[in-house]
Amino acid sequence: xxxxxxxxxxxxxxxxxxxxxxxxxxxxxxxxxxxxxxxxxxxxxxxxxxxxxxxxxxxxxxxxxxxxxxxxxxxxxxxxxxxxxxxxxxxxxxxxxxxxxxxxxxxxxxxxxxxxxxxxxxxxxxxxxxxxxxxxxxxxxxxxxxxxxxxxxxxxxxxxxxxxxxxxxxxxxxxxxxxxxxxxxxxxxxxxxxxxxxxxxxxxxxxxxxxxxxxxxxxxxxxxxxxxxxxxxxxxxxxxxxxxxxxxxxxxxxxxxxxxxxxxxxxxxxxxxxxxxxxxxxxxxxxxxxxxxxxxxxxxxxxxxxxxxxxxxxxxxxxxxxxxxxxxxxxxxxxxxxxxxxxxxxxxxxxxxxxxxxxxxxxxxxxxxxxxxxxxxxxxxxxxxxxxxxxxxxxxxxxxxxxxxxxxxxxxxxxxxxxxxxxxxxxxxxxxxxx
Ligand code: ADP
Ligand code: ASP
Ligand code: MG
Numbered sequence: 001x002x003x004x005x006x007x008x009x010x011x012x013x014x015x016x017x018x019x020x021x022x023x024x025x026x027x028x029x030x031x032x033x034x035x036x037x038x039x040x041x042x043x044x045x046x047x048x049x050x051x052x053x054x055x056x057x058x059x060x061x062x063x064x065x066x067x068x069x070x071x072x073x074x075x076x077x078x079x080x081x082x083x084x085x086x087x088x089x090x091x092x093x094x095x096x097x098x099x100x101x102x103x104x105x106x107x108x109x110x111x112x113x114x115x116x117x118x119x120x121x122x123x124x125x126x127x128x129x130x131x132x133x134x135x136x137x138x139x140x141x142x143x144x145x146x147x148x149x150x151x152x153x154x155x156x157x158x159x160x161x162x163x164x165x166x167x168x169x170x171x172x173x174x175x176x177x178x179x180x181x182x183x184x185x186x187x188x189x190x191x192x193x194x195x196x197x198x199x200x201x202x203x204x205x206x207x208x209x210x211x212x213x214x215x216x217x218x219x220x221x222x223x224x225x226x227x228x229x230x231x232x233x234x235x236x237x238x239x240x241x242x243x244x245x246x247x248x249x250x251x252x253x254x255x256x257x258x259x260x261x262x263x264x265x266x267x268x269x270x271x272x273x274x275x276x277x278x279x280x281x282x283x284x285x286x287x288x289x290x291x292x293x294x295x296x297x298x299x300x301x302x303x304x305x306x307x308x309x310x311x312x313x314x315x316x317x318x319x320x321x322x323x324x325x326x327x328x329x330x331x332x333x334x335x336x337x338x339x340x341x342x343x344x345x346x347x348x349x350x351x352x353x354x355x356x357x358x359x360x361x362x363x364x365x366x367x368x369x370x371x372x373x374x375x376x377x378x379x380x381x382x383x384x385x386x387x388x389x390x391x392x393x394x395x396x397x398x399x400x401x402x403x404x405x406x407x408x409x410x411x412x413x414x415x416x417x418x419x420x421x422x423x424x425x426x427x428x429x430x431x432x433x434x435x
Contacts, residue, residue, distance in 0.1 A: 001031040001175060001214060005185060005207035005221040010281040011123055012040035014077035017130055023222065023284045024136055024180070031175055033210050034138075034182040036127050037203040038119025039074070042067060043186075046116045049096075054104045054111065061100055068093050071122055078130050085129035092121050109153035110194070113187075117195045120184035120203075128182045137179030145170050147188030147209055149196045155338070156188050156196030158209060163188075167213035175214070183210070204262040208276075212268035219274055220288075221261070222281040227289030228253070228260055231303040240300055245291045249299065249387065250276075252412065256342070256385040257306030266291070301393035306383040309342065310357040311404060311416060312365070313376040315350045322351045326372070333368055337361045342383055343414055345405060354383055354405065354416050378404070381418050389413040 004027075006020050016039075024034070038046070045067045053060035071089065079085055096118045105111040124140060131138040146166040149156030174181045185203020188196045198205055204221055211219040228250070229239040245253075247270035254263040260278065269276050270293070279288030314330065316322060330351065334341055339361050343354040355362070357379050366375045381404065384397055388411050401417040408414075 001033065001216050002027075003033045003035065003207050003211040003214070003216045003219040005035040005037075005203055005219070006127075006281065007037045007185075007203060007221070007223065008040050008043070009224040010222055011036060011127065014074045017074070017078060017127060019281060020127065020222075021131055021134055021136065023281060024131065025134075026284070028136055031178075032180045033171065033175065033214065033216070034127075034180055035143075035185045035203055035207045035210060036120065036124050036182065037185045039071070039123045039126075042070065042119040042123075043116060043200070045070075046119050047112070049100075050108075050112045050115050053100055053115070054108055056104065061097075064096055064100060067118075071126065075126060078126070079133065083129070083133075085126065088125050088129070089122050092118065092125060095121075107153065113153045113195050113197045116197055117184075117187045120186050124182055124184045131180065131182070138182050139174050139177070139179060141171060141174060141181050141183040143184040143187050143206065144189035144193075144195055146183070146213075147198075147206065149188040149190060149198070151190050151194075151196070153194075153196055155199045156190075158188065158198075160213075162191075163209060164213045167210065171210070171214060199262070199264075201259070201262045202264075204265040208265045208268040211274050212272055215272065216274055218277065219269060220277040220279055222279055222284075223260065224280065224282060225260065225278075226280045226283065226286055227278045228258075228291070230300050232259065232305065235305060236303065242289050242299070242302070243287070244294060244296050245289060246295045247276075247291060247293060249296070249302070250291045252387060253302060253304055253385075256304045256383070256414075258304045299388040301389055302387040303393070303397065304385040304387075306342070306356075306385070308357045309354055309381040309383045309416060310362060311352055311354050311378045311381060312362070313350060313352050313378070314369075314373050317372060317374055319349065321348050322346055327351065330369065330373070333365055337365055337368075339365055343405070343407065343416065345407070352405065354381070357381075381416050384415050384417060386413045387411060 010016055010020055049060050049063045052063055096115055099114050128138050128140040146163060148159040148162035148166060171181060185206035186197050188198060190196055207219055207221060227241045228245060229241055231239050233239050247266050251266045254261045273293055276291040277288050280286055339355050341353045341355055345352045362377055386393055400420050402420060403415050403417050405416040
């Protein structure tokens with residue numbers, strides 16, 4: 001049994017759905033669990049609906065209606081009028097209407113999950129209906145019946161024991177019946193049956209959860225790029241496709257922000273030694289990238305740029321040393337506020353951390369520790385990570401940048417930088433790239 005995941009980019013319109021179906025046609029006799037994300041950028045559209053509903057701007061329903069209409073446009077291209085899918089999808093949309101008819105919940109994250117899940121629910125219904133229409137027998141599975149999480153809305157923590165038991169009880173018998181099983185990425189449910197989401201871009205992680213729990217022989221995520229590249233192609237020219245990556249390398253890249261794969265994806269696969277492929281839905285015959293336990297010796301420099309970072313410079317109000325008990329308090333506060341520490345450096349009297357710039361959380365952090373610490377925050381920064389760095393690659397990446405903080409550990413280099421005003425990023429070449 002294999003697991004395939006198709007993201008928003010592959011399902012952005014009716015032609016995309018047809019292309020996904022043509023890829024699946026090649027696997028018609030195989031046992032497949034297919035995970036789909038919301039279509040195109042519809043999760044962003046639903047986030048806007050949630051924000052409008054929370055603030056009661058009066059626009060939430062109109063924004064939700066645009067989201068619905070985009071799906072109807074696509075469905076009219078894929079199906080004949082009167083086909084059952086129109087009713088099925090309409091019934092799903094109504095669940096969103098009900099949430100919008102109520103007063104907004106005080107718990108923003110809870111409300112977010114109840115609305116944003118609509119993207120995956122409708123896309124999975126549309127794709128299932130289309131596959132059945134063209135003769136690919138496909139059963140629709142509600143991922144919320146399998147993926148069990150805690151109550152952390154917007155960032156549900158998976159309860160692995162429950163999820164494994166559910167997968168064996170619910171998904172496995174469906175697979176045993178033959179044909180494909182199609183379900184949603186990104187969503188799960190609490191023990192009280194409230195919908196949770198797993199964090200933005202979490203569908204890759206969902207695919208890994210299903211692969212792990214059902215002992216898949218391989219997992220493939222289908223993207224709009226030829227595979228994993230040594231840098232983000234939206235920021236750099238002359239990127240190189242990596243044919244093979246070790247799990248370790250993939251974890252390092254994604255942990256520091258390589259957006260091609262959700263960072264939580266690799267571990268569940270590595271633990272069961274499940275080979276993982278990143279392939280192009282635009283060129284399905286091409287080999288893509290294989291991520292496995294094999295180690296590769298000759299990596300080119302791999303660059304990951306994480307934008308929108310902040311540095312927090314922390315010192316004690318009484319000028320005492322920053323000691324272990326101080327750090328314990330600072331880290332525990334960061335963990336409570338879900339502030340993710342990307343990098344840190346300490347001296348006798350100061351401690352500096354690099355964190356994603358989420359202003360409300362940072363403000364709360366500064367306020368909550370202000371009895372003991374003075375915190376100065378600096379925004380508008382980037383964290384650049386270079387694996388397998390060369391001096392040439394570092395020099396190229398530093399062009400046009402002011403380096404505030406840098407660290408080299410074995411084959412990884414990190415630097416926190418800010419731009420010297422207006423630079424043309426595409427001029428920067430990564431050493432070792434093809435020209
Ligand atoms: P999905 O459709 O599955 O949601 P994403 O858009 O989340 O796909 O991820 C694919 C995108 O990730 C690519 O279009 C590419 O622009 C970007 N990307 C960033 N870093 C890399 C990298 N190192 N290799 C390949 N793609 C990358
Ligand atoms: N639809 C969700 C998002 O856009 C999950 C995903 O695409 O992986 O974040
Ligand atoms: Mg994505």
